[in-house]
Amino acid sequence: MRSFCLLRTRYLLHQVFPGQSITTMQRKYSLNVCAQLLRTQGYIDGHWISAASTFPVVDPATGEEIAKVADCGPAEAKQAVDSAHKAFYTWKQYTAKERSVLLRKWFDLLTLxxxxxxxxxxxxxxxTMKESLAEIAYSSSFLEWFSEQARRVYGDIVQPNTRDRRILLLKQPVGVASVITPWNFPSAMITRKVGAALAAGCTVVVKPAEDTPLSALALAELAGQAGIPAGVFNVVPCSREKTPSVGEVLCTDPLVAMVSFTGSTATGKILLKQAADTVKKTSMELGGHAPFIVFDSADVDKAVAGAMASKFRNSGQTCVCSNRFLVQNGIHDHFVKKLGQAMDTELRLGHGSDPNTTQGPLINVRAAQKVENQITDAVSRGATVLRGGKRLDGSFVQPTLLVDVTTDMLCTQQETFGPLLPVIRFNTEEEALAIANASQMGLAGYFYSQDISQIWRVTEALEVGMVGVNEGIISTSEASFGGVKQSGLGREGSKYGIDEYLDVKYMCFGGLTH
Known part of the structure; x- marks a missing residue:
């Protein structure tokens, strides 16, 4: 019999949950989770460590505190780096098969x-629980994928330029990797990086987002159960206030060889500057501003389904969410009508643990205020609200559909990270591409067309790292993930993801006789 830890939520959001008593809310939206997985301390060198203070983790749907977590600082960060550096010299000596077996055990535990x-x-x-379960499947897939890729790190034997030498190119792990992750995929953004790092023979220090440290600490618990050696995987949770000082240690310490970050472009630029002084290797998955283009030749029903999936997954809080919807004049009205009907039918606000909910809260009030400001700005500049348009209590925002949108509005210039869908009308393919490529960001892009020639033209012309053609959900462990322009550096997932954690060493073996 497993022991359980009960975390209760008490704060009633009347506009979202009308007519429900506090007792009903407590019963309906309380978290029962295996106590073994609910960890609140830092994880360094295989041990659970406390800090001088704690910080609260809250349920964004209710505002209720659900746990207090150790607020690690620069001292704990340095301790974690030292531990990872010491462990590296043992871990890199493990055979690829040994590392593969341990990653597979970790994968099995996540599945369990x-x-x-x-x-x-x-x-x-x-x-929502449906999306959270999907994230765990996605998260697990990276451990499975990189457990297999660990055994496929190949060097090269190169034809020499003279007869008395041989040329070999070896691939070796870079060393300690600092991994700094966001809150919107609190499990998958860790395993996508750490799976590759550990497969390559690197050790890691993870700093999870202050909003979502519990998922990272649960991964640490399972890593220990899987037999990942002490010091190979470390987690340093901290509050928003201590994040800059902890981040500075992870980006400047000479023992750190590589920094991998997922988050905003503004923060990424700061980390790049910090890492530059010691010339660290970096992998940056930064902001997105994805266009979603619907051409006259598109299958409208499929385009609407793709738009719904791409925009409203995690309430619009993914870096590859479509942000600007460009719809060609010939099908604009038909598309907008069907999209509005789909929003009415398919979307329901509520607590994520309610199986009827499709749209949970935004991560915090600041996020909700940003979406509210973009809606207000768009309306003030002539946009029309066809669905939603209101911010509710706490961090809930109604799924919102805007038309008559122009490129001078904030919602078409900034990444939204919320359930706002602005539609821009366009006439020609050239016009759509000009609008799509005007952004400094270039992470993902989507378009719907049944014209084969157009599919190739637009795919090649879009200035992004990933393209969804007649598809709104594109992420998978087998494919490379990353952007161009100011959306980042490097690639994650796929056979290329492990290369971020490897150096190529040239070996010239001379003095041979024949």
Missing amino acids: HKEDLAKLITFECGK
């Missing part, structure tokens, strides 16, 4: 505990 891990995501991040 998927329900509890999903509950943690729902309560600290706000996702």
